[in-house]
Amino acid sequence: MSMEGRISTKLVLDGLCCSNCAMKIEQKVSELKEVSHTSLNFATKLLLIETEQGNSQEELLQKVKKIVKDIEPEVVVKEYKSPRAKRVKAQVQVPKQEGEQRQDGCSDGCCGGHGHGHAQDEHIHHGHYGAEDHSHEEEDEHGHSHSHGEGGSLKKKIIKFGISAVIFAIAMIFDLPKSVSFGLFFISYLLSGGDVLLKAGKNILRGDVFDENFLMGIATIGAFAIGEFAEGVGVMLFYQVGEMFQDLAVNRSRKSIADLMDIRPDYANLIIDGIAKKVAPEEIDIGQLILVKPGEKVPLDGKVVEGTSMIDSSALTGESVPREVVPGDNVLGGFINKNGVLTIEVMKDFEESTVSKILDLVQNASSRKAPTENFITKFARRYTPVVTITAALMAILPPLILPGATFSEWVYRALIFLVISCPCALVISIPLGFFGGIGGASRHGVLIKGSNYLEALNYVDTVIFDKTGTLTKGVFKVTQMNTVEDISKEQLLEYAAYAESYSNHPIALSIQKAYGREIDKEQLEEYEEIAGHGIKVRLNDKMIYAGNAKLMEKEAIAYDKTDFLGTVVHIGINGTYAGNIIISDEVKEDSAKAMKELKEIGMKKLVMLTGDSKSVGEKIGRQLGLDEVHAELLPDQKVEQLEAIYKQKAGKGKLIFVGDGINDAPVLARADIGVAMGGLGSDAAIEAADVVLMTDEPSKLISAIKIAKKTHTIVWQNIVFALAIKAVFLILGAFGVANMWEAVFADVGVALIAVLNAMRAMKIK
Known part of the structure; x- marks a missing residue:
C-alpha cells in the first residue's frame, strides 16, 4: 500500500516464539x-516495514529473510495477506421464499439435519450446512495450517524433557559413583x-x-564448572x-484474540440459475445474489431482496439484541x-466489505506501537548488556577486593544475577496486553487503529463533538407546523412541498416526505x-415564498419571530405570511447519558461544534x-475553533474530536485522537479516524476509554510486577541469599504470570 510517498510491506514471521529474537529482528x-x-509485534508475529518509493521490494524481502x-x-517469512475466506464448495437447491414456514426457518424437518441427498428434498435447506464440507478447508492466508506440526513439536519436547527429568531423578535419588552420577547429570543436561547451547x-x-540462550547457557555451564551438577541440570530443566508453558500461554492468548475476531465468513451460497452453489466469498x-440460511453468517455486504429474519450483529457492533431485517x-x-431465509444482493466485493476491513484493521493495529511498548523495547536493549557487565564485574572484583571472598562463591552469585536479568516478561506481555485490549474493544463495536491510540485514550480530558450525525440522528423530519389565519396545516404542507419539489436539499426532501403524495410539477x-x-414559485394563481427569515424580510412579509428548536421554513402566499414548518434533527437516545458518564469518568470539558444556527446549537x-x-x-472554522x-x-491532556468521519476529516486529522461515528458499513468513517464507533452511539466512546484505562492498568501491573520481582531477586542474588532455582522463577515464572495477566485485557467488559 502506497501512502505519502512510502510503501508499506507486511510480513508474517511464522513460527516466531522467542521474544528476544523478535526484538533483535x-x-x-x-x-x-x-x-x-519498522515495527514487529511479538503477539501477532506481524512485521511492518515502510520504505520510500523506488526501492526494490524483492531485494528488501531477501534481506529481511536473511x-x-x-x-x-x-x-x-510469509507475505501478509488480508483475511480471506476458506474455500468450500457444494451445491444445494434454493428454498422457495413463500409461506410462513420459509420465513421463520421452522419448516418440517429443518432441525433434524438429516438430508437424504435428494436435490429436490426441501429438508436439505436448513440444519446441516454449518457442519458440512469442513474437510475442504484450505490453509489460511497466514500460514497457520501447521497446528499438527506444532502439536508434534510439543509432544517431542514433552518426551525429551520427560526422559531428562527421569535421568535427573535417578542421579539425584540413588547413591551412585561420582563418575556415573556426573554422566547421568550430563546426559540429562x-x-x-x-x-539452548x-x-x-x-x-x-x-x-x-546478550540473549536468554547465552544467559542460561553460561549460568548452567558455570554451575557445572563449580561442581553444582544437580543445580545446573535442574535449573536448565526448570527453565525449559x-x-x-510460557509458549503455550502465548499461543493460547493469540488464539483467544483470533477467536474474538472470528467474524470471517467461511463460505457463501451463490445463486446461479436457481441453484445455490457454495463458494468462497471473494x-x-x-450484483450477484446469495442465499443465507438460519444460523449462517452473512458473507458479504448487501441488501435484502427477499425474506425476513432476525439478525445478530454483535460480532461487529457489540450489540446483543437481534434486530429484524x-x-x-x-x-x-x-x-x-438467526431464523429466516434471506436472499441478498451483493453490494461490495469481499475485499471492500466491512468485515474484511475490520479484520484488517485489528490485525494491523499492532503495527502502531504505544509509547510504553517503545520504551520497553529500548529499555530491554540496554538493560540486558548492563546487567551482564554488572554480573561479570560481580564475579571478578569482590574476590580481588573483599577478604575471604572466593571466586566460586561470587561466580555463582553472578550466574544467578544473569539468569534473573532476562526481560522476557516485559517484551512478551506488554504488546500482548495492548493487542488483547484492541481485540476486546473490537468485540464491543469499537475499532482502535493502534496501541498508540489505545494508550492515548487514557489521557483524554477534552472531548469535542460534531452535532449532526454524532449527537443527533442526522435524519431531518417535519416535527411541527404552525399556521395563521384560515390556512390548514395540510394546505401549508402542500404549498411547501410544491415550492421545494425541485430541490434535493435534506430539508426539502424532509418536507416532500412528510407530504407523501405525488407532486404535479406542471402546475408550477x-x-x-x-x-x-x-424559493419563490407560482402555483396556479398563488405566488409562494418558502425559505428563511431573510427571504421574508427581502419580500417585506411580516413573519413569526418565535425561537424554535430546529430549522424554520417560513411560508408566504401572495405577500402574506401563512405560517412555518419546523424541521428537526432528533437528539440520539443515549447522547445525554453519554455526556453525563463522560463527566463522571473525568472529562474536564465537553464541547459541540456545529454549522447549525446558534439558537439550535445552544438549545x-x-x-x-x-x-x-x-x-x-x-x-475550516471548525479547525480554527479546535485550535x-x-x-x-491546561496540562498535557489529550483532545478527542468525534464526528461522522465524512465532512469532518480536517478536524478529525487535527485532533489528538479522531473518533468517527462509523455506522454500519461507512467506508469513509473507517478510513478517516483513529477510533471508529461502529454503532453510531456516543456512549461507545465511554466503552473505548474504559477499555483503554483497564488495558493501561494491566500493562503497568506487568511492568511494576516484573521489575519489582527482578529487582528483589537481583539484590538477593548479589548478597548470596537467592539460589539458582529462585533465579529461574524470577525469569520464567514471572514471564508466565505476566502473560496470563495480559490475557485479561481481551476479556475487558
Whole structure:
C-alpha cells in the first residue's frame, strides 16, 4: 500500500516464539538503509516495514529473510495477506421464499439435519450446512495450517524433557559413583538444554551475545564448572519446562484474540440459475445474489431482496439484541442470520466489505506501537548488556577486593544475577496486553487503529463533538407546523412541498416526505431559487415564498419571530405570511447519558461544534449539559475553533474530536485522537479516524476509554510486577541469599504470570 510517498510491506514471521529474537529482528531490519520505519509485534508475529518509493521490494524481502534466518533459522517469512475466506464448495437447491414456514426457518424437518441427498428434498435447506464440507478447508492466508506440526513439536519436547527429568531423578535419588552420577547429570543436561547451547553458540558466532540462550547457557555451564551438577541440570530443566508453558500461554492468548475476531465468513451460497452453489466469498461479484440460511453468517455486504429474519450483529457492533431485517434493508458480512431465509444482493466485493476491513484493521493495529511498548523495547536493549557487565564485574572484583571472598562463591552469585536479568516478561506481555485490549474493544463495536491510540485514550480530558450525525440522528423530519389565519396545516404542507419539489436539499426532501403524495410539477410557474434565502414559485394563481427569515424580510412579509428548536421554513402566499414548518434533527437516545458518564469518568470539558444556527446549537447544548457550544461554523472554522480550544487547554491532556468521519476529516486529522461515528458499513468513517464507533452511539466512546484505562492498568501491573520481582531477586542474588532455582522463577515464572495477566485485557467488559 502506497501512502505519502512510502510503501508499506507486511510480513508474517511464522513460527516466531522467542521474544528476544523478535526484538533483535526488529532492530536489524530497522538498520537497513532503505527502511524508514519498522515495527514487529511479538503477539501477532506481524512485521511492518515502510520504505520510500523506488526501492526494490524483492531485494528488501531477501534481506529481511536473511536477517530472520540468521537470528531464528526455523522461522518462515510469509507475505501478509488480508483475511480471506476458506474455500468450500457444494451445491444445494434454493428454498422457495413463500409461506410462513420459509420465513421463520421452522419448516418440517429443518432441525433434524438429516438430508437424504435428494436435490429436490426441501429438508436439505436448513440444519446441516454449518457442519458440512469442513474437510475442504484450505490453509489460511497466514500460514497457520501447521497446528499438527506444532502439536508434534510439543509432544517431542514433552518426551525429551520427560526422559531428562527421569535421568535427573535417578542421579539425584540413588547413591551412585561420582563418575556415573556426573554422566547421568550430563546426559540429562544435554537432553534438556542442548538446543539452548546450540542457539547460544550460533548467536555468539554472529556477534549476538546478550540473549536468554547465552544467559542460561553460561549460568548452567558455570554451575557445572563449580561442581553444582544437580543445580545446573535442574535449573536448565526448570527453565525449559517454564519456557514451554510460557509458549503455550502465548499461543493460547493469540488464539483467544483470533477467536474474538472470528467474524470471517467461511463460505457463501451463490445463486446461479436457481441453484445455490457454495463458494468462497471473494469469488462473488457485486450484483450477484446469495442465499443465507438460519444460523449462517452473512458473507458479504448487501441488501435484502427477499425474506425476513432476525439478525445478530454483535460480532461487529457489540450489540446483543437481534434486530429484524426486511426486503430493502442493508446487511453486513459477519452478521449472523438467526431464523429466516434471506436472499441478498451483493453490494461490495469481499475485499471492500466491512468485515474484511475490520479484520484488517485489528490485525494491523499492532503495527502502531504505544509509547510504553517503545520504551520497553529500548529499555530491554540496554538493560540486558548492563546487567551482564554488572554480573561479570560481580564475579571478578569482590574476590580481588573483599577478604575471604572466593571466586566460586561470587561466580555463582553472578550466574544467578544473569539468569534473573532476562526481560522476557516485559517484551512478551506488554504488546500482548495492548493487542488483547484492541481485540476486546473490537468485540464491543469499537475499532482502535493502534496501541498508540489505545494508550492515548487514557489521557483524554477534552472531548469535542460534531452535532449532526454524532449527537443527533442526522435524519431531518417535519416535527411541527404552525399556521395563521384560515390556512390548514395540510394546505401549508402542500404549498411547501410544491415550492421545494425541485430541490434535493435534506430539508426539502424532509418536507416532500412528510407530504407523501405525488407532486404535479406542471402546475408550477416562475420557479426561482434565491441563494441563501429560499424559493419563490407560482402555483396556479398563488405566488409562494418558502425559505428563511431573510427571504421574508427581502419580500417585506411580516413573519413569526418565535425561537424554535430546529430549522424554520417560513411560508408566504401572495405577500402574506401563512405560517412555518419546523424541521428537526432528533437528539440520539443515549447522547445525554453519554455526556453525563463522560463527566463522571473525568472529562474536564465537553464541547459541540456545529454549522447549525446558534439558537439550535445552544438549545441542544443545554439539553445535553455541554460546557461550550460554537455554532454556524464552516468546516475550516471548525479547525480554527479546535485550535483555539487547544490553546485554552491546561496540562498535557489529550483532545478527542468525534464526528461522522465524512465532512469532518480536517478536524478529525487535527485532533489528538479522531473518533468517527462509523455506522454500519461507512467506508469513509473507517478510513478517516483513529477510533471508529461502529454503532453510531456516543456512549461507545465511554466503552473505548474504559477499555483503554483497564488495558493501561494491566500493562503497568506487568511492568511494576516484573521489575519489582527482578529487582528483589537481583539484590538477593548479589548478597548470596537467592539460589539458582529462585533465579529461574524470577525469569520464567514471572514471564508466565505476566502473560496470563495480559490475557485479561481481551476479556475487558
